[in-house]
Amino acid sequence: MEPRHSPAGHAVFVVVVALVVASLLDAQGLRRTAEQQPFGWKRTVGVAVTAPLAWVSESLRLDRPRERLDVALGKDPPGAARDRTGGGDPVAPVAASAATSPPTPVPPRVPTAALPLRLWIIGDSMAQVFGQSLVNASVDSGVVAATLDYRISTGLTRPDYFDWPAEVADRLPTLDPEVVVAMFGANDAQGLLLDGSAVPYGTPAWRTEYARRVGALMDRLTVGGRPVLWVSQPPMRSGSFSEKMRDLDVIYRREAARRPAVTFVDSTPVLGDDDGGWTPYLPGSGGRTLARQADGIHLSRAGGDRLADVVLARIRALWEPGPERPGGTAARSGQHGSGGEPRVGTRR
């Protein structure tokens, strides 16, 4: 027996009604998606369309099935996630005095194969390939156990989309890393929400608030003098985008300079051309290798490997005697360390 064929009008009707019903059933999720768009006319239109949809869905309790499914699967319903991240200060300071009296850096102990150094790598999609390369380099070192947590399309401007400070607060006590490597910024050249109002990217108010968020995250990470290596954004193919990343790097560099436990790692000498500009190919012993992906933004494996080698050398310098070692204090043999295989976190 064959499936029955239908008139075209029937097909159009089913498609349209199915999409309308699905959007009512998932109205909260659609509203959240709209709210998470970069500030601009697309977001305004999206919110304007989805807000009444969400109201109808909520009034008719059409959002309940989706909520129940989410709960059954242990997921945050879209509305609940919005409530959790949508209000309040997205990046509250760790302590009132954190920014004014930053902790003195405590160099990590000398790690061993039995007690490897616990390294935590965090960031956006720029941290994906680079972080994976750093995990590989850590494995090869034999004395560093790395955990990688990257989240695509995230940053510090939009905690309503992904709340990095909350993530750090959640994960820091469990992981108890001895060193943290952070790489943010690729998604941050956009407006942010401050006291319920959108602040356009690049304005003085934006710079002040963004710098505050960067500083607050640094403070949170460096509690107890934990060393943090903050990796800058490399040059990008698009001149205007590259310029925006340079602006952010100025903020990262300035905030890092205010905190002795934070080391600013400039990726431009590693991934840029001789003049610090964009180049997709880099010279190497095996000839010129493609260091960037086709989008002109992200790193290729070769680019990630090259940046990882530099960052791992800076991490080694934290415990090995040498001119780059911060603080000048002797490295200590630590009490922590679970040993075993390095871990690689999963993207969520």
Place this chain on the structure above:
Amino acid sequence: MLFPTVTFALFFPPVLLAAWLLAPRPLRWKLFLLAASYVFYAWWNWRFCFLLAGSTVMNQVFAVALALRRDRADPTIRYVRWAAVAANLAVLGWFKYYGFFVTSVATTLRDLGVDVSPQLVQVALPVGISFFTFQALSYVIDVGRDVLDPAPLLDVAVYLSFFPHLVAGPIVRAAEFLPQLRRRPDPTRVDSSTAFWLITKGLFKKVVIASYLSTALVDSVFATPRAHSAPQVLAGIYGYAIQIYADFSGYTDIAIGLALLLGIRFPENFDRPYVAASLQEFWRRWHMTLSRWLRDYLYIPLGGNRRGTRRTYVNLMLTMLLGGLWHGAAWTFVVWGGIHGIGLAVERRYGHVRAPKWVQQLVTFHIVCLAWVFFRAETFTGARDVLWRLATGWTGDLRVDRVVVLTIVAALAVQFVPREAGRRALVVFSHLAPAAQAAALASGLVVIDVLGPAGVAPFIYFRF
């Protein structure tokens, strides 16, 4: 514009409605389909619309030139045919293989002691170029072979740009597509139930299965194999076998379903490939439209199996090596093709050796998985690390996430379910009232959204 996005959900219904309203007027109908397809393509990068249009015009010029010479029995037709093939491959070569070719030559010369520093530029790869180039080649070659007559330019433009198959296939041949444009779809008989089933199945495969396996294990294993134990690596390899099947066949299902709703029928592209008991059977079940293309436009023109045993092996290897290179500009893809080529040659040589079917299926699946390691790894070093870790990593944390294992086992088990099993449900669905069908479809969409991870990565085959 990705299929499983809100943007596409907003794009498709008005296109579907307008396409059927305009269907009685062929010129307007085709112009509308063309415009919608170019909007779809421009969503990625509008500049590449000029490339697509240029390719269309160029191939139409070649097709007309071939037809004129064909009708006059002009012996120069072969030169025109070669020029058409060369021109298409030159465009593909520039966009897809320029960097690969230049760096490979420079490295080889350096190994020979000749130091060269070529000027390298990073050429942006237009999405779908491999697919529409192969479709264009099928058009001009078939015209040259007298299988087809040149179609009107508008028909060729719609054929090459038709959005359901534009960016990742299936590779629909001109001879399969153009007659449907001439006939026009019948608005009283749309196979909408099959279309809804395919679209829902495709979304589930992509959004739930492929995305989950990729984020839960596969990406991590292939990026950092040295940080995983052997059981995790093994699960990562099996997981990739499922992921790429779910990703690509999911896209194909959606594409075939969307085309069906618009009244156009595409050829089948996948048929439970992991039940194959030989590599030959695998290629009759995996990316069937590419297999048929390679057979008809490469393997047979090379001589196929008509020029002796040794030449048959050479033809098989060449076809599979070039098939590998079609997927991507990297030597790892060539090795992937080489493994399949060697496997096919060995099967042809020792095909008479019999073993229980399940043994043959097991061996075939694992050869395919071995080849997938090279397909997925970014470099030879990466592939070597994966295989080395698989051989040596039997200490440390051997645990594998249970949900990952369950997903892989379930996805493999489904391959063994007879195709007819879902037929009865489809027939029942097709007899439901439209409102009930819409409610079922809406529920399916929401369940898929709930089960899938946040964000959907682009389809793997977009980069090919």
